[in-house]
Amino acid sequence: MTEIVYVLINEAMPGLIKIGRTNGDLAIRIRTLYSTGVPLPFELFYACEVADGGFVERNLHEAFGDHRVSKGREFFRLAAERARAAMLLAAIKEVKLGDEIFETTEVKAEVEAAKRRSRFKLSMIGIKPGTELQLFKDPTIICTTVDEGNQVNYHGDITSLSDAALQAHTALGDEWPSASGPWAWGYKGKRLDELRREIEDQAD
Structure with a gap:
């Protein structure tokens, strides 16, 4: 069975990405990560189906280990494009989600406001x-x-x-x-x- 590896970004964490995997519903996984300890929701940058999610995730974490923020955590101070380029080597097909991962207008407004605050100039x-x-x-x-x-x-x-x-x-x-x-x-x-x-x- 194929699994999904993903790269997530968060407007509250500029410069950081999260590299992880799931064998379930990706949208649900992203929603569950929006806990009380996270100020803003995560957004999907790139995701793909792979034959062996555990193998791909471990190798991504090892390849970018020198960019890891904290041991045992899936956060890296790394450009998301670099992670995507590495994932393409194992990708079977890209996984895309619509814009409606979060249904409430309040959450959507928080994300848009954060984007405006952190926009590069x-x-x-x-x-x-x-x-x-x-x-x-x-x-x-x-x-x-x-x-x-x-x-x-x-x-x-x-x-x-x-x-x-x-x-x-x-x-x-x-x-x-x-x-x-x-x-x-x-x-x-x-x-x-x-x-x-x-x-x-x-x-x-």
Whole structure:
């Protein structure tokens, strides 16, 4: 019987992902994780069916062990795209869920409010308009910032960091449904997401 391995993200835990598995209903599993100890619900980033969930989960945890936040916990300080790339090696088929994992409007409003609060802005890391950013996978691919929010000029089009990242990775042959702009783009050899975490760590 196939099992499901998954990557979850949480707006209350920026920079962290949860890598786990289930042989039951994935939506129910995500709902049960929203306990009194978790300020906001988890959201599905990627999930897939695999032949041996235990084997895949153990190897994912081992491969990313140096990014593990705490021994014995399934949380990693890691870009979700990296975990998805590793999972694709064992995936039988992708598992998708609709937007209605949580049915109450109160929970949905909490998630949307958290997204607005934690949304990445170039001003967070001191990047000014007119700055060239490099695609981390291929630094010859560039975009230019046009404001201190998240808008860039990519091939003459004004778009968001994430949309530009998706276009760039699609052109490189990556079949991704979405991309994280702060993870995909870099500045002076570091991912924007990494620069943000360094600043937040200094502030703690």
